[in-house]
Amino acid sequence: MNRRFLAKLILAFLILILNDFVKFVEPVVLTFIVFVFILYIFYDEINLKKIRIDQLIRQYQQEMNIVNKESSLRTKQLESIISNINFPMVLIDQHAQILLVNDNFLKLNNITEIKQLNENSPLHSELRNFMREAFLKEISNQKTMSIHQQDYSALSIPIYENGRYMGCLYIFQNITYILERERIQKRFIADASHELKTPVSAIKGMIEIINRPNFNDEEILRDFHQQIEIETKRMENIIQDMLTLSRNTAKNVLLNIENFNPYQLINDVIRSQQSNIQQKLLHVENNLSEHLVIEADRDKFYHIFSNLLSNAIKSSTQGTIRFESSMDDRFLSIKIQDEGVGMRASEIPYIFERYYRIDESRSRDTGGSGLGLAIVKTYVNAHQGTIEVNSKVNIGSTFTCNFPIRIVNKA
Ligand SMILES: Nc1ncnc2c1ncn2[C@@H]1O[C@H](COP(=O)(O)OP(=O)(O)OP(=O)(O)O)[C@@H](O)[C@H]1O
Ligand SMILES: [Mg+2]
Structure with missing residues (x-):
């Protein structure tokens, strides 16, 4: 027989005899008996619900495991990308805690272990100020700075998720070589114009004299020819030497x-x-x-x-x-x-x-x-x-x- 049907029968019987029964039994005991009946009636459903909750918990745990696996895979991928990138890089969260950092960043700051960063971090002062300012202002910023005699272009990239500030990524690019090349080029142009001015103006002066309408001095003409040849040779040498120097410093x-x-x-x-x-x-x-x-x-x-x-x-x-x-x-x-x-x-x-x-x-x-x-x-x-x-x-x-x-x- 259906358990719920049986319970209802007993309950109806109880209600029928309740008046007489109350007279003999204490109300507390009666309440207990009713509670036991209710439990008995709903035992199946409670049990069923418990099984369902267990299943849900297991399912939830499985999904969480998958999510955790995916997220640790993604973190590993990010870590390997950051550590393989040639630039010093560091990623900090909204509480200014380091999430990811690569060896190049540690080397840049003469640090051997990551834990030193979270202790009393001995970051290079200019770099630290740049990071702090960009973090507090939540801005994308770019600055050129000199660290250990090398020039770096520092870049900050604030990170937002659904409009919420989640932290900041910092990238440092060594631009010493680029700046050195720029300096060499500027110097080359300045040197070239300065050095070539003298022979060019000498040649120009001689040509002006030769071109005068009544100029007919054969001896001066021969001398000028000779000098123009010398000056031209000199210019050729200067250009050759300057090209050699502009291309070559001992390092390159x-x-x-x-x-x-x-x-x-x-x-x-x-x-x-x-x-x-x-x-x-x-x-x-x-x-x-x-x-x-x-x-x-x-x-x-x-x-x-x-x-x-x-x-x-x-x-x-x-x-x-x-x-x-x-x-x-x-x-x-x-x-x-x-x-x-x-x-x-x-x-x-x-x-x-x-x-x-x-x-x-x-x-x-x-x-x-x-x-x-x-x-x-x-x-x-x-x-x-x-x-x-x-x-x-x-x-x-x-x-x-x-x-x-x-x-x-x-x-
Ligand atoms: N053996 C030397 N004896 C005396 N002075 C020298 C000697 N070698 C170089 N110098 C001096 O050093 C200077 C610089 O020499 P450097 O070779 O750089 O230039 P340069 O000979 O004048 O021109 P370039 O070599 O470019 O044609 C020379 O102008 C010269 O005054
Ligand atoms: Mg010489």
Whole structure:
């Protein structure tokens, strides 16, 4: 028989006898009996509901597990994206707690472990101020800052969800190289216009004189032709040197390393300047070891010693120019010694600066632009080498280049 039907029968029976029953039984006991009956009547439904609630809880737990798995997968994906991105990055939540951070950001702040960030975080002060301001104002901001001698472009991106501020993402891009290139370009344009102005105005002046209606002096014409040729050659050299310098700083010179014999290289350098050597009746000696073979960039070596020889020739009116070499386990030193005009000790520190010429008038006569030694230093440094100068006025100069390079053959 249906349990609910049976219960109703009992309840009806109870109500019928209630009046008499109350007389014998205490009301508390009666209430208890009624409660037990009600429980009995609804037991099935309660049980059913409990089973349903259990099922719902299980379902909810399963869904939560899926959501948790998905969210931890997404966090892992985000973490791996952020850690693989080359820029320092950090993501903080609306309570200024760090959610995600990559190693590059830690390195930028000289931090080894993430936990140091949440302690008394030793962030770089300018970076910290930038982060704090962007976080408090909830703004997208961009600022260039210098951290450990490097230039960074800092970017803040506030994050909103359904209009609610959820935190801020910060990205720092190292722009040192870009700014350096900009500086080089600006300097190149300024240097080029400054350096080319002099020969251009000289040529312009001569052409104006030649173009005068009654000009017919053959001798001056010949002289002007010669000077125009010299000035043009000078401009060509300046442009060539400036292009070399604008492309190359010691950091970005690309070396093309090969095996070569420096004795032969110096012979080639001397041969290329033979006419200037003979004109001045100078004597040039190549005292390098004939069978020496080294590993270095041949073209850059050629440029270095060609510049140094041209300086030695320009500074000498007589005497001998000598190339010598010496070496130990790690270094090859090649020096060039002249018996020319020499330099005062106070001038030596400046000669490697661009456009520095000790005697402007003499250097102009010799056609120099003051870029040669700047290029020499760039190329020596690109080989991790150093260059030393010893000089005495009216006695002569010695330039010594020391290269920590591999010597393939000493014999
Ligand atoms: N061997 C040397 N003896 C004396 N002075 C020198 C010697 N080498 C260089 N100098 C001085 O250093 C200056 C700078 O040399 P650098 O080679 O840079 O320029 P430059 O020879 O004048 O021009 P460029 O090499 O660009 O044609 C020279 O103008 C000269 O005054
Ligand atoms: Mg020079």
